[in-house]
Ligand SMILES: *[C@@H]1O[C@H](CO)[C@@H](O)[C@H](O)[C@H]1NC(C)=O
């Protein structure tokens with residue numbers, strides 16, 4: 001009997017896990033995943049990014065559209081270090097991503113190519129490296145090639161909306 005109960009419990013956990021895997025995550029969860037990949041936040045710029053807070057009302061640097069979806073993230077001169085979380089690609093209404101003046105390292109995640117609404121990115125003054133992902137070359141019309149040093153330092157803007 002006990003074995004059967006354990007078995008039923010096991011099936012239940014398995015189903016719950018699969019449900020969680022297919023169930024879309026909320027924008028708050030996405031932003032908290034992004035925060036999870038920040039290794040240093042010297043000015044506590046993301047202290048308001050807390051699961052008990054409201055994304056649109058409380059998260060500093062996050063701006064929402066009238067329907068309550070994140071459409072802009074501005075984190076300027078905040079010296080944030082870490083990698084850019086691929087999770088941001090789950091923000092389906094994101095239009096502007098501006099991380100000027102931070103210490104993000106690593107690549108621009110290829111997943112950002114999935115954000116159809118994105119039209120402006122400013123990653124100037126960071127420590128990004130690697131290739132410019134192909135999707136950015138296709139998507140964006142201003143790609144200041146002269147700003148690209150061995151450390152990727154770029155500003156990108158889409159030709160038209
Ligand atoms: C980024 O966060 C994810 C979980 O969201 C984790 O699996 C991964 O190891 C993190 N990477 C780094 C470099 O912190």
Ligand SMILES: *[C@@H]1O[C@H](CO)[C@@H](O)[C@H](O)[C@H]1NC(C)=O
Nearest residue numbers: 075076077078100101102125
């Ligand atoms: C960022 O910091 C630099 C250097 O202190 C300053 O010149 C610049 O105006 C700042 N930019 C923003 C957007 O805060």
Ligand SMILES: *[C@@H]1O[C@H](CO)[C@@H](O)[C@H](O)[C@H]1NC(C)=O
Nearest residue numbers: 076098100122124144154155
């Ligand atoms: C990125 O944004 C900052 C802050 O607004 C601005 O000063 C800087 O000129 C932008 N970068 C480029 C390459 O335009």
